[in-house]
Amino acid sequence: MTYCVGMVLDKGLVLMSDTRTNSGVDNISVFRKMFTWSKPGERIISMMTAGNLATTQAVISKLEERTKTPAERNNSLMELPTMFQVAAETGALLRETVKETQESNGARGRGRFTASIILAGQIKGMEPRLFLIYPEGNFIEASFDTPFFQIGETKYGRPIIIRGYDRQMSFEDAVKLLMVSFDSTLKANLSVGLPLDLLVIERDTFERTHEKRIEHTDPYFDAISSSWSDALRNAFHSLPDYSFYQPSETT
Amino acid sequence: MTYCVGMVLDKGLVLMSDTRTNSGVDNISVFRKMFTWSKPGERIISMMTAGNLATTQAVISKLEERTKTPAERNNSLMELPTMFQVAAETGALLRETVKETQESNGARGRGRFTASIILAGQIKGMEPRLFLIYPEGNFIEASFDTPFFQIGETKYGRPIIIRGYDRQMSFEDAVKLLMVSFDSTLKANLSVGLPLDLLVIERDTFERTHEKRIEHTDPYFDAISSSWSDALRNAFHSLPDYSFYQPSETT
Numbered sequence: 342m343t344y345c346v347g348m349v350l351d352k353g354l355v356l357m358s359d360t361r362t363n364s365g366v367d368n369i370s371v372f373r374k375m376f377t378w379s380k381p382g383e384r385i386i387s388m389m390t391a392g393n394l395a396t397t398q399a400v401i402s403k404l405e406e407r408t409k410t411p412a413e414r415n416n417s418l419m420e421l422p423t424m425f426q427v428a429a430e431t432g433a434l435l436r437e438t439v440k441e442t443q444e445s446n447g448a449r450g451r452g453r454f455t456a457s458i459i460l461a462g463q464i465k466g467m468e469p470r471l472f473l474i475y476p477e478g479n480f481i482e483a484s485f486d487t488p489f490f491q492i493g494e495t496k497y498g499r500p501i502i503i504r505g506y507d508r509q510m511s512f513e514d515a516v517k518l519l520m521v522s523f524d525s526t527l528k529a530n531l532s533v534g535l536p537l538d539l540l541v542i543e544r545d546t547f548e549r550t551h552e553k554r555i556e557h558t559d560p561y562f563d564a565i566s567s568s569w570s571d572a573l574r575n576a577f578h579s580l581p582d583y584s585f586y587q588p589s590e591t592t
Numbered sequence: 593m594t595y596c597v598g599m600v601l602d603k604g605l606v607l608m609s610d611t612r613t614n615s616g617v618d619n620i621s622v623f624r625k626m627f628t629w630s631k632p633g634e635r636i637i638s639m640m641t642a643g644n645l646a647t648t649q650a651v652i653s654k655l656e657e658r659t660k661t662p663a664e665r666n667n668s669l670m671e672l673p674t675m676f677q678v679a680a681e682t683g684a685l686l687r688e689t690v691k692e693t694q695e696s697n698g699a700r701g702r703g704r705f706t707a708s709i710i711l712a713g714q715i716k717g718m719e720p721r722l723f724l725i726y727p728e729g730n731f732i733e734a735s736f737d738t739p740f741f742q743i744g745e746t747k748y749g750r751p752i753i754i755r756g757y758d759r760q761m762s763f764e765d766a767v768k769l770l771m772v773s774f775d776s777t778l779k780a781n782l783s784v785g786l787p788l789d790l791l792v793i794e795r796d797t798f799e800r801t802h803e804k805r806i807e808h809t810d811p812y813f814d815a816i817s818s819s820w821s822d823a824l825r826n827a828f829h830s831l832p833d834y835s836f837y838q839p840s841e842t843t
Binding site for chain 2: 499500512514516517518520521525526528529541551565568573574575576581582583
């Protein structure tokens with residue numbers, strides 16, 4: 342499994358992904374799931390992937406090759422004029438890659454080898470944008486009402502994001518929120534694991550404002566993980582106490 | 593979907609279940625998923641069900657009938673000498689019920705009509721016990737290391753239980769913890785819904801110490817739900833702040 346979150350804030354974009362890949366519980370590896378391309382001053386594009394590793398690596402490699410070879414069809418990430426077109430091209434590539442592997446595996450391939458991608462970025466003259474691309478190649482865009490996307494093992498870490506997210510929050514608070522969400526997920530599910538990759542993209546800078554790999558030894562993640570237990574316990578005790586004899590009691 | 597949690601405390605057992613049943617999003621009903629039998633002073637047995645509603649209703653009805661007709665095989669819930677045997681009988685009944693429906697539906701039935709059951713209770717002279725029964729009829733028992741079971745839509749509400757659970761907690765705190773866990777789940781998933789059923793069984797009383805249906809209008813649940821947002825936000829802000837320039841920074 343995997344856990345990746347992408348968020349739109351007023352100030353820009355914040356992305357976090359884990360790095361655990363597993364095929365069974367005894368075949369665990371570390372693979373990067375966050376990939377970033379930028380042309381300073383003009384555009385920055387980042388993707389996070391979840392699903393079949395062979396599929397996602399193939400898609401990323403093909404995208405990477407396109408940026409390095411003369412574009413025959415002007416379909417390189419660095420040439421496409423809008424984030425919408427980047428999403429469409431990436432979606433088409435993902436769909437083709439999934440379909441090829443499925444078809445060459447006949448009946449055994451049906452429904453397998455799928456993957457999804459969170460795409461985030463900004464191109465000069467336009468707004469920062471965030472997309473979720475499905476294995477079928479179609480995609481949705483984050484909006485005012487749904488300002489973040491999660492892929493992979495999304496459920497454990499969702500309640501805290503729902504409650505903690507605020508469009509006007511600082512990058513530092515957003516990173517803190519993501520760390521809590523990842524910590525809750527790590528605590529509950531073995532298939533999501535450290536290290537984590539973090540990327541902050543400030544609006545209109547078109548560069549990696551802050552990029553970091555959070556390792557097992559990271560003192561801040563460690564502090565969050567241990568103080569979150571205490572903070573939650575305090576929060577819990579601050580709630581009104583339950584009584585067996587409430588006014589609303591009917592029995 | 594469904595969400596049910598059963599917990600063992602030093603003081604006894606606490607159970608909570610939702611009541612939403614859905615077949616598609618436009619066919620939603622309220623069905624009780626918690627069922628309790630007791631012989632005051634001698635035993636109390638409670639079950640919570642998740643999965644195919646026809647299956648779980650059939651199992652509960654058959655168990656119910658056995659308690660009402662003279663037991664030919666001494667297999668009534670009210671007669672069996674230990675909680676282990678109650679689990680074994682319930683498991684066998686569940687397996688048979690699932691298998692019958694699957695077989696009478698041929699290939700179309702394969703892998704469907706399954707259900708699981710959380711079984712909790714105490715019989716005089718023995719400890720309170722908690723079991724999780726699988727559709728295959730086998731089961732596991734809660735232990736010191738794993739003192740609670742969840743079935744149904746378990747992920748959203750799991751992190752808070754992992755962090756808030758304490759074997760020595762009061763019943764009131766346990767109910768509060770479950771309400772927070774259910775509230776997080778309700779906020780994130782439409783297939784889990786109010787009202788909730790709550791049952792507290794104090795050790796060695798062999799009766800319903802506290803039983804309640806928590807309706808949409810319940811003022812305590814309402815208070816928990818709204819104050820939890822604030823409490824979480826405060827907890828979040830009490831955590832150490834992230835800085836782009838940490839001592840551990842390597843880039």
